[in-house]
Amino acid sequence: MSILDTAREAAQGLVQGAMAKLVPLAPDSWIPGGVPDPLIARKHGLIGTSVSRLDGALKVKGAARFAAEFALDDMVYAALAFATIPRGRIATLDVAAAEAASGVVVVMTHRNAPRMKQPAVFGSSPTAAGPADLPIMQDDRIHWNGQPIAVVLAGTQEQADHAVSLIVTTYDVEESVTSFAAAKEKGAAPASFMGQPLLNEIGDADAMLAAAPHKVDQVYRTPRHNHNAIEPHAATIAWVGGDLVVHDASQLVSMEAATIAGVFDLKVEQVRVTSPYVGGGFGGKCLWDHQILGAAAAKLAGRPVRIVLTREGVYRGVGGRTLTEQRVAIGAAAGGHFQALIHAGTTATTPHNNMPEPFILGTRAGYAADSFKLSVDVVRMNMLANTFMRAPGESVGTFALESAIDELAADLGIDPIELRIRNEPEVDPTSGLPFSSRHIVEAWRAGAAKFGWDKRGLPGARREGEWLIGMGCATGTYPYYRMPGAAARITLDRAGTALVEVAAHEMGMGTSTTTTMVAAERLGLPLEAVEVRYGDSIIPGAILAGGSQQTAAIGAAVIAAHNALVAELLKLAGNDSPLAGLSPDEVGSEDGGLAKLDDPARRESYASILHRAQRDHVSVSAEGSPPLELMHWSMHSHSAIFCEARVNAVTREVRVSRFLGSFDCGRILNPKTARSQFRGGMIMGLGLALMEETEFDERNGRIMNPSLAEYHVPVHLDVPEIDVIWTDIADPHTPMGAHGVGEIGITGVAAAVANAVYNATGTRVRDLPITLDKLLV
Amino acid sequence: MPILVNGSAVALPNDPRVSLLDLLREGLHLSGTKKGCNQGACGACTVLVDGERILSCLALAVQYEGRSVTTIEGLSDGDGLHPLQQAFIDHDGFQCGYCTPGQICSAIGMAAEAKRGVPSHVSADLSTDVRLTREELQERMSGNLCRCGAHNGIIDAIRDTVAAELAA
Numbered sequence A: 001m002s003i004l005d006t007a008r009e010a011a012q013g014l015v016q017g018a019m020a021k022l023v024p025l026a027p028d029s030w031i032p033g034g035v036p037d038p039l040i041a042r043k044h045g046l047i048g049t050s051v052s053r054l055d056g057a058l059k060v061k062g063a064a065r066f067a068a069e070f071a072l073d074d075m076v077y078a079a080l081a082f083a084t085i086p087r088g089r090i091a092t093l094d095v096a097a098a099e100a101a102s103g104v105v106v107v108m109t110h111r112n113a114p115r116m117k118q119p120a121v122f123g124s125s126p127t128a129a130g131p132a133d134l135p136i137m138q139d140d141r142i143h144w145n146g147q148p149i150a151v152v153l154a155g156t157q158e159q160a161d162h163a164v165s166l167i168v169t170t171y172d173v174e175e176s177v178t179s180f181a182a183a184k185e186k187g188a189a190p191a192s193f194m195g196q197p198l199l200n201e202i203g204d205a206d207a208m209l210a211a212a213p214h215k216v217d218q219v220y221r222t223p224r225h226n227h228n229a230i231e232p233h234a235a236t237i238a239w240v241g242g243d244l245v246v247h248d249a250s251q252l253v254s255m256e257a258a259t260i261a262g263v264f265d266l267k268v269e270q271v272r273v274t275s276p277y278v279g280g281g282f283g284g285k286c287l288w289d290h291q292i293l294g295a296a297a298a299k300l301a302g303r304p305v306r307i308v309l310t311r312e313g314v315y316r317g318v319g320g321r322t323l324t325e326q327r328v329a330i331g332a333a334a335g336g337h338f339q340a341l342i343h344a345g346t347t348a349t350t351p352h353n354n355m356p357e358p359f360i361l362g363t364r365a366g367y368a369a370d371s372f373k374l375s376v377d378v379v380r381m382n383m384l385a386n387t388f389m390r391a392p393g394e395s396v397g398t399f400a401l402e403s404a405i406d407e408l409a410a411d412l413g414i415d416p417i418e419l420r421i422r423n424e425p426e427v428d429p430t431s432g433l434p435f436s437s438r439h440i441v442e443a444w445r446a447g448a449a450k451f452g453w454d455k456r457g458l459p460g461a462r463r464e465g466e467w468l469i470g471m472g473c474a475t476g477t478y479p480y481y482r483m484p485g486a487a488a489r490i491t492l493d494r495a496g497t498a499l500v501e502v503a504a505h506e507m508g509m510g511t512s513t514t515t516t517m518v519a520a521e522r523l524g525l526p527l528e529a530v531e532v533r534y535g536d537s538i539i540p541g542a543i544l545a546g547g548s549q550q551t552a553a554i555g556a557a558v559i560a561a562h563n564a565l566v567a568e569l570l571k572l573a574g575n576d577s578p579l580a581g582l583s584p585d586e587v588g589s590e591d592g593g594l595a596k597l598d599d600p601a602r603r604e605s606y607a608s609i610l611h612r613a614q615r616d617h618v619s620v621s622a623e624g625s626p627p628l629e630l631m632h633w634s635m636h637s638h639s640a641i642f643c644e645a646r647v648n649a650v651t652r653e654v655r656v657s658r659f660l661g662s663f664d665c666g667r668i669l670n671p672k673t674a675r676s677q678f679r680g681g682m683i684m685g686l687g688l689a690l691m692e693e694t695e696f697d698e699r700n701g702r703i704m705n706p707s708l709a710e711y712h713v714p715v716h717l718d719v720p721e722i723d724v725i726w727t728d729i730a731d732p733h734t735p736m737g738a739h740g741v742g743e744i745g746i747t748g749v750a751a752a753v754a755n756a757v758y759n760a761t762g763t764r765v766r767d768l769p770i771t772l773d774k775l776l777v
Numbered sequence B: 001m002p003i004l005v006n007g008s009a010v011a012l013p014n015d016p017r018v019s020l021l022d023l024l025r026e027g028l029h030l031s032g033t034k035k036g037c038n039q040g041a042c043g044a045c046t047v048l049v050d051g052e053r054i055l056s057c058l059a060l061a062v063q064y065e066g067r068s069v070t071t072i073e074g075l076s077d078g079d080g081l082h083p084l085q086q087a088f089i090d091h092d093g094f095q096c097g098y099c100t101p102g103q104i105c106s107a108i109g110m111a112a113e114a115k116r117g118v119p120s121h122v123s124a125d126l127s128t129d130v131r132l133t134r135e136e137l138q139e140r141m142s143g144n145l146c147r148c149g150a151h152n153g154i155i156d157a158i159r160d161t162v163a164a165e166l167a168a
Helices: A003-022 A056-060 A096-100 A157-164 A180-185 A205-211 A253-263 A289-301 A311-317 A394-412 A416-422 A440-451 A511-523 A550-576 A606-612 A671-690 A749-761 B020-027 B083-090 B100-115 B134-140 B151-160
Strands: A076-082 A088-094 A104-108 A148-154 A168-173 A199-202 A214-222 A234-240 A243-248 A271-274 A305-308 A324-332 A338-349 A372-380 A467-479 A487-493 A498-501 A530-533 A587-590 A593-596 A599-605 A617-623 A636-648 A654-664 A722-726 B003-005 B008-010 B046-049 B052-055 B068-070
Touching: A056 B083, A056 B100, A076 A157, A076 A289, A076 A311, A088 A148, A096 A104, A096 A157, A104 A157, A104 A289, A148 A157, A148 A289, A157 B020, A180 A338, A180 A372, A205 A324, A205 A338, A205 A372, A214 A338, A214 A394, A234 A289, A243 A253, A243 A289, A253 A271, A253 A289, A289 A305, A289 A311, A324 A394, A338 A394, A394 A416, A394 A467, A394 A671, A394 A749, A416 A440, A416 A467, A440 A467, A440 A636, A440 A654, A440 A722, A467 A654, A467 A749, A487 A511, A487 A550, A487 A606, A498 A511, A511 A530, A511 A550, A550 A587, A550 A593, A550 A606, A550 A617, A593 A606, A599 A606, A636 A749, A654 A671, A654 A749, A671 A722, A671 A749, A671 B151, B046 B100, B052 B100, B083 B100, B083 B151, B100 B134, B100 B151, B134 B151
Parallel strands: A076 A305, A243 A271, A338 A372, A498 A530, A654 A722, B003 B068
Antiparallel strands: A076 A148, A088 A168, A104 A148, A199 A372, A214 A324, A234 A243, A234 A305, A324 A338, A467 A636, A487 A498, A487 A617, A587 A593, A593 A599, A636 A654, B003 B008, B046 B052, B046 B068
């Protein structure tokens, strides 16, 4: 690193440090969201109405085109071979039989792959999306069991699949760390997440725990998980001239295009990534080796390539959630007041990526306590890089914390809801920031009444036939995020229709529908007059479908673009308009045009303005404001999760018979799709609680259940009717008063199930998933 | 003899390894039928053959000579929707839409099975006609995975339409 770089970093650090100190102190009105979005006050528009998915007809007809469904002329099909050792070198790699097999066009290995740069690893720059800081098929080194070692291209998938089976490989095996215990013996290091240390210490939590009259002190464990979107990862890839087009299933088109451009030494604008429909993402549909290998092979063969990972290939080449071991210790006074809150533990990642599962995130703003010690340590294992999976941190962190609170409540003889409410903080207990919007107590009260919480009995007290029945509850929480870099382009035409373009993604969240609703409302247009385009890296800006931030990021970008549009339209309106002389601050959009805010009779339609200006259309782009609100307020979504579990007294199998989620997530934009998001999260939480586990062979680092037959996800019979309610209280400091709702649903669920199982049986399971063997005690 | 796909005659593939699923998706560009696992575990590839639901990924195309295959594309014409397709929209019985064609084809086949009196694992009484309780529908649809978690909406859509006659 040069002196210049060091100086630049130091300067950036100073600026960031100063911002972190100053932004909390700034007046609200200086901060994005300090003046509430006018749409929050609008009560009779589209927002809050139940709108069916606008892409619904395409999807139920099977007409929505996914990544593997673009047909290109002269296209060839790819198949991958995977390494079978965790670490070492390829000694021999015999591809002669594969090359000679019928229909084979090319076999690519490290020996003939185009020279490529290492992809910039996620977090190393705002546009970096690489899974790890490893070269891709550039040398003979093996870094994980399952690493791709060869790509076969053939005229048909059948030919490619057969040919790849003919490749014979031998290895020189090197020492590796493939057991968690061995990794811990080698030593753990303090972890950081998104550049921030995962450590909070307030007061002397150890001493206060030791002195506390009541305490719980337990270790909770969660295993590896895979996203298991039903659509396997796939891309259809073509070089057009010297430019690259990737039809992908991606939740970060712009970052992916930038990173791939770096790999192939291209300008960013030479790579176009499209992702019109994504068949489930959950954090898994980002940039992995297969897109780069597909592009490299297409370059080598001079033909377009379709690369579809087999289901096993998804497990070999696309990382999931890593394992955690979490100690939660709470010291409390007799009345339940928390005197010490300790949440500390260890997670595993690889030497080549930096994604420690940040399981303390939800604890930071969860409860008031006199002292805190929250920390995550990380150990390194030789395995496939792990990654984000739905609510990274909170999904598994709330299992430990909310189980421990239930244990403490039982010890204290206090109702677990009451215990939580007694420890409700007034400000964020670790950052000291005020909450932007926190109505968890209302969510608890409403949920408890609707669920019939008052009917909960003592552990093991309720039995119907051979079924033991219990109730449990837990708090869920997920932050409100808004990442920088989002932009929107609005093009308004003389017919009074608008095209809104955002580099965002539709993976089933309903983003394209809610974006259309919000844009129509903001522009004062009917739903039918607005078209939203998304999922294409040629659209300005970058909007990661992650951190449940799309709704907020799009919302703020559309606000900025709308402001620019109003200013541009006023310029075009000129002196003959009823709007003449007004400034952008004085007018708003309504009913297909602009009107003076305090005198709506002074108005002119968009069509009229464009007509008089002799313009067919007007187009503006703008970037959303920097997300300073995240440093000014503590911003979170909350939920109260209720579960009724039935445990068979003979076999100990667990069935969840009732679920209720009571959510506090700002204003709900589209109840129909939001309910589905909440339910979907809760169902993935049910899987986390009862069945999901990526089985990892600690002898050799190989995933042992790489299939949907052996990795169990909830099926129809596992899923009860799920009741969902919400406070619908707008967060005054966010666009539309809304929060993203994609991840909150999974949080708290595993603890609610575990607590219900305890109430049914009297047995605590602290090691997920809660399979029947753990209850046969 | 050809295969009939949505009423059109289709030649058998030359390569006997081609699954019915790959014939549909790659050969005929009928990509409404989805590949989720290619090993019979997820149900995304479900199609109807002479009215019965099958997993097209586990079927070799050449085995279906002379048979009539209906895919999601064959359930409705043009802008029209099959009542079950409309019900999926009304009940929000999908999110990403990838498992959806398989769920819809499977439900139609399932309703026909129930009508024929085929019992399921949760049928308590094998001597009476099948009544499609919610639990029966859940059991009978459990071969079709959904990862987004649209299960409630899917079952509601089926109850309102193809299972309405036998609903209990």
